[in-house]
Amino acid sequence: MTPITEVEGRRLALSNLEKVLYPATGTTKGEVLHYYALTAAPLLDHLRGRPLSFLRYPDGPDGQQFFTKNPPPGTPSWVRVTEVPRSSRETGEQVVVEDLPSLMWAANLVVEFHTPQWRADEPAMADRMVLDLDPGPPATVVECCTVARWLRERLAADGLEAYAKTSGAKGLHLLVPLEPTPSSRVSAYAKSLAVEAEAELPDMVVHRMARALRPGKVFVDHSQNAAAKTTATPYTLRARPEPTVSAPVTWEEIEECDSPEELVFRLGDIEGRLERYGDLLGPLLDPEHAGRVP
Incomplete structure (x- = not known):
């Protein structure tokens, strides 16, 4: 069973916590999530207000990697999503991570966090x-x-x-x-x-x-x-x-x-x-x- 954790009132299914993501050091997914919980305060300061892109590597750095700007399938309704320009004629939606539950949800997907040099309320x-x-x-x-x-x-x-x-x-x-x-x-x-x-x-x-x-x-x-x-x-x-x-x-x-x-x-x-x-x-x-x- 996937354990259900409550984070600041939000229920999260955190999966495969014993899975080794970094074979060179034996670092597990649970340790990765623990790291993000420990560093949440400064990390959230730098994520807040910025549309997120994710480099996902769910099977570790040796597995498949894929870059996405779109909200991942199954994004909870309580995670902020904002509309951002993708070109002069097109817009798209991206996640904005601004609180601990959203951060732990994203970390559970196993991602690198990437942000632009601008904030969602002032694109470009x-x-x-x-x-x-x-x-x-x-x-x-x-x-x-x-x-x-x-x-x-x-x-x-x-x-x-x-x-x-x-x-x-x-x-x-x-x-x-x-x-x-x-x-x-x-x-x-x-x-x-x-x-x-x-x-x-x-x-x-x-x-x-x-x-x-x-x-x-x-x-x-x-x-x-x-x-x-x-x-x-x-x-x-x-x-x-x-x-x-x-x-x-x-x-x-x-x-x-x-x-x-x-x-x-x-x-x-x-x-x-x-x-x-x-x-x-x-x-x-x-x-x-x-x-x-x-």
């Missing part, structure tokens, strides 16, 4: 910018840290504050809180920064996605600022061989990183980091920190 008006630093082997997150430090200073010159998290894969994400700005304008500014980074650090940075250009360099991916694109949400688990998390990091950790393993965080690491640091990305949610795109 970005309140943050993201630069995804993706290392091409043999480059690693260590090289990403060097590029991140340069970008932080460059953004500061424009009066903008940058905050960082691991991608949960191999790279880093830099996030910048903004006054609501059209996504097209943020995209153009992000691209200009990537081009400038390549000009300043030509041996280390590439701003174009072409695979042939990327070995040994850090690709500064500016494309996720487009209104139609999404980025892994802070604190989401990733469908990787181990249960790694897209985890906020300090600038001190970035400055001192000299080994890739130093910036790999798994689900068991996050509770202690939250106790020590709180939500390092909290300033993204504070209008006082929002900057203006030049």
Whole structure:
């Protein structure tokens, strides 16, 4: 039988809790759900108001994976669904997760959480910018840290504050809180920064996605600022061989990183980091920190 759990008055059927989702570490689905319950407060802060896309991996990272923006079949009536533009002529519906029952329902589907840089009440008006630093082997997150430090200073010159998290894969994400700005304008500014980074650090940075250009360099991916694109949400688990998390990091950790393993965080690491640091990305949610795109 599937156990029925009550979460804040909502009845949830949480299934296959003993199922091993991450064979490399033996991590079960029950442990994944426990992780999301522990990190619900900061994760919900970053999900709230944003239409969700799901990368589903119900049989673990080695099984089938599929990306969906549409509300999954069987979405409960109490989960918020909002209409969002999909193109100039079409709209669609997407889930918005804003409370613990909705979060645990979604986590039970086994998903990565992905969100756009804008909120559902202001489509295509970005309140943050993201630069995804993706290392091409043999480059690693260590090289990403060097590029991140340069970008932080460059953004500061424009009066903008940058905050960082691991991608949960191999790279880093830099996030910048903004006054609501059209996504097209943020995209153009992000691209200009990537081009400038390549000009300043030509041996280390590439701003174009072409695979042939990327070995040994850090690709500064500016494309996720487009209104139609999404980025892994802070604190989401990733469908990787181990249960790694897209985890906020300090600038001190970035400055001192000299080994890739130093910036790999798994689900068991996050509770202690939250106790020590709180939500390092909290300033993204504070209008006082929002900057203006030049």
